[in-house]
Amino acid sequence: MRNNNCRVVRQELDELMLGEACSSSAAEHLRECAECREFNQQQTRLRQIVGSLGTVAAPADFDFRLRARLANDSSGTAAWLFTRRGFAFATVLLIFATGAVLMRNVLNRPAAREEVVTTTPSQVPVPQPPKQVETPEQNALVNSGEQVGGKPLYRRPQTIRNEQASTTVAKAPRRLVAEDFSGTGAQVINRQEPASAFEAFSLDASPQSFKVSLDDGRGNARTISVPTISFGSQRMLQTGNQFAPKRDW
Amino acid sequence: MNTLTTIEELGFAPALQQDVLEDTTSDHALLEATRSGDQDAFAELVSRYRNQITSYIYRMTNDYDGAVDLAQETFVRVYRAADRYQRSYAFSTYIYRIATNLAISELRKRKRRKLVSLTGFFQPSDGAEAKELNPPDLRPLQDSELVDTERRNAVQRAISTLPEKYRAPLILRDVDGRSYDEIARILETSEGTVKSRISRARGFLREKMRAYL
Numbered sequence: 001m002r003n004n005n006c007r008v009v010r011q012e013l014d015e016l017m018l019g020e021a022c023s024s025s026a027a028e029h030l031r032e033c034a035e036c037r038e039f040n041q042q043q044t045r046l047r048q049i050v051g052s053l054g055t056v057a058a059p060a061d062f063d064f065r066l067r068a069r070l071a072n073d074s075s076g077t078a079a080w081l082f083t084r085r086g087f088a089f090a091t092v093l094l095i096f097a098t099g100a101v102l103m104r105n106v107l108n109r110p111a112a113r114e115e116v117v118t119t120t121p122s123q124v125p126v127p128q129p130p131k132q133v134e135t136p137e138q139n140a141l142v143n144s145g146e147q148v149g150g151k152p153l154y155r156r157p158q159t160i161r162n163e164q165a166s167t168t169v170a171k172a173p174r175r176l177v178a179e180d181f182s183g184t185g186a187q188v189i190n191r192q193e194p195a196s197a198f199e200a201f202s203l204d205a206s207p208q209s210f211k212v213s214l215d216d217g218r219g220n221a222r223t224i225s226v227p228t229i230s231f232g233s234q235r236m237l238q239t240g241n242q243f244a245p246k247r248d249w
Numbered sequence: 250m251n252t253l254t255t256i257e258e259l260g261f262a263p264a265l266q267q268d269v270l271e272d273t274t275s276d277h278a279l280l281e282a283t284r285s286g287d288q289d290a291f292a293e294l295v296s297r298y299r300n301q302i303t304s305y306i307y308r309m310t311n312d313y314d315g316a317v318d319l320a321q322e323t324f325v326r327v328y329r330a331a332d333r334y335q336r337s338y339a340f341s342t343y344i345y346r347i348a349t350n351l352a353i354s355e356l357r358k359r360k361r362r363k364l365v366s367l368t369g370f371f372q373p374s375d376g377a378e379a380k381e382l383n384p385p386d387l388r389p390l391q392d393s394e395l396v397d398t399e400r401r402n403a404v405q406r407a408i409s410t411l412p413e414k415y416r417a418p419l420i421l422r423d424v425d426g427r428s429y430d431e432i433a434r435i436l437e438t439s440e441g442t443v444k445s446r447i448s449r450a451r452g453f454l455r456e457k458m459r460a461y462l
Contacts, residue, residue, distance in 0.1 A: 011448070014444070014447070014451065015429070015444060017426070018423075042455055042462045043451065043455070046454055046455055046458060046462060047423050047451075049400055049401070049404050049458070049461065050408070050424060051423055051424060051426070052400075052401060053404065053405060053424050054424075055300050055304040056300070056303060056304040056307045056316075057300050057303070057304075058299040058300050058303040058317060058320065059317055062295075062317065062321070063296070063299075065321060066295060066321050066324055069321055069325055073325055
């Protein structure tokens with residue numbers, strides 16, 4: 001009970017201003033409690049010492065330095081604002097540029113997807129095979145089905161499959177053209193046709209290589225030489241024993 | 250019957266003039282004038298508060314040159330923010346709040362830099378009892394003025410070892426003599442917290458200043 005009273009009285013003494021009179025109950029408690037009395041004396045002494053610190057005067061040139069500082073700050077503020085505005089302008093420009101690039105990418109991407117979706121095998125445009133620059137003589141020979149040196153003019157067949165073409169279109173941003181061979185029938189070799197209709201040549205014929213000349217249109221001519229296919233010492237004939245065991249040949 | 254022709258004849262003209270005079274020289278009016286570009290009004294504000302603010306920051310930081318610098322920074326901020334000033338609080342509360350924030354920022358900067366004054370106390374980081382680098386000479390001095398000076402130096406050093414949250418309310422209360430309400434508004438906390446912190450601060454000081462009490 002007494003400790004409780006001491007705490008209340010000390011709290012009251014703590015909250016009083018220096019020199020302010022305490023309540024009658026607190027004064028009565030101080031008369032009875034030596035500890036609280038000592039506490040009050042120490043507290044009062046401490047507050048007197050702290051209060052004696054007083055006010056420290058500012059230096060005489062305080063106003064002058066403050067004016068100089070304000071003048072510097074105003075010019076510094078203007079420069080800072082200018083820098084800040086420039087920085088903000090550059091940031092806005094950067095954001096716009098980034099946005100434009102992103103927008104361009106976004107706009108281009110759906111077009112490519114749409115092309116993939118609409119490119120069904122039946123609607124695949126007829127491909128324009130890589131244009132080979134050919135000499136007029138070669139063109140004429142190809143169109144007429146004639147042969148050069150007893151052999152037909154070789155043209156590299158287009159073997160791009162439809163799936164591959166679609167995949168390629170989906171990956172590449174550009175418009176690609178794929179050739180659909182699903183509607184084109186393969187060449188059928190009929191056995192009933194006379195053997196003379198096919199090329200049959202003896203293996204002991206002169207091993208003359210098969211050559212194709214290509215011109216890229218810029219004056220660069222290239223010649224592709226395909227060596228003669230050899231099947232060993234056997235003679236390649238389109239006859240009935242074609243599928244017979246080798247030893248019967 | 251004489252009729253009244255001028256307002257002075259009513260008898261309260263001097264009181265009215267006094268009110269107007271007080272209003273034009275109040276802190277709020279001076280700041281209003283500063284806002285409209287009156288440099289003399291700002292100079293008057295500075296002359297009113299420069300010593301108080303410098304002293305307060307000095308008690309907080311225990312560094313006179315730094316205190317002068319921070320006091321000037323306080324006035325610079327008041328000048329810059331004159332347009333945004335609101336009259337909801339007293340101007341003294343406003344300027345003391347700025348000064349307190351600057352002082353606490355400076356104390357935290359020092360703490361980060363581990364700046365220790367060789368003439369002060371070593372303050373342990375774990376809250377243990379601070380060790381005094383230059384312990385007081387307990388022998389009685391002949392001159393009472395020297396005794397007072399020594400005592401003031403000791404209490405100033407002891408205050409500088411207090412945690413910042415105890416230091417500011419103690420200075421505002423026991424050195425500047427401000428009310429709990431105003432201290433609570435300056436420190437932006439409750440009055441109960443202020444009382445509690447002041448009590449704790451006095452307890453710390455009493456322990457450190459036991460030789461002088």
